[in-house]
Amino acid sequence: MSSIQIQQKGITDIPADAIVNAANTGLWAGGGVCGVIFRKAGMTELTAACNAIGHCDEGSAVITPGFGCPCKHIIHAVGPRYLDGKHGEPDALYGAYKKSLELCRENDIHSVVFPLISAGIFGYPLYEAWTQAMYACKNFIEKKSGL
Numbered sequence: 001m002s003s004i005q006i007q008q009k010g011i012t013d014i015p016a017d018a019i020v021n022a023a024n025t026g027l028w029a030g031g032g033v034c035g036v037i038f039r040k041a042g043m044t045e046l047t048a049a050c051n052a053i054g055h056c057d058e059g060s061a062v063i064t065p066g067f068g069c070p071c072k073h074i075i076h077a078v079g080p081r082y083l084d085g086k087h088g089e090p091d092a093l094y095g096a097y098k099k100s101l102e103l104c105r106e107n108d109i110h111s112v113v114f115p116l117i118s119a120g121i122f123g124y125p126l127y128e129a130w131t132q133a134m135y136a137c138k139n140f141i142e143k144k145s146g147l
Helices: 032-041 045-052 090-107 127-143
Strands: 016-023 061-065 073-078
Touching: 016 032, 016 061, 032 045, 045 061, 045 073, 061 090, 073 090, 090 127
Parallel strands: 016 073
Antiparallel strands: 061 073
């Protein structure tokens, strides 16, 4: 059975098969959630894995090992920088969640922890960011279960 839980905790402290990094297109270590994940995983190892991938488009995601994190995988999802909501931001944000969930399915990941992608330094308004996150997860669960 699929379910969604909302918790306010440190992303690397929640037991799961994978965690999602709110990444940038260059897959570089950053601040906020991204910085926490890179430090926990091991800056050198995760940087090398991300450098090997090289790039991730806005609205998409890629996967690396979890290294020093308590999870097996890290999914790097690139959400949009928010301008005004009229430049494809909702579709790009939805796409980042959707691709992350597809990577879960492809890699036999049964539990995943998401941050609220794009709601930090990328400036996405919280309510709209929550709406896209929940919509993408709900659609994925319904499609998976055949509802």
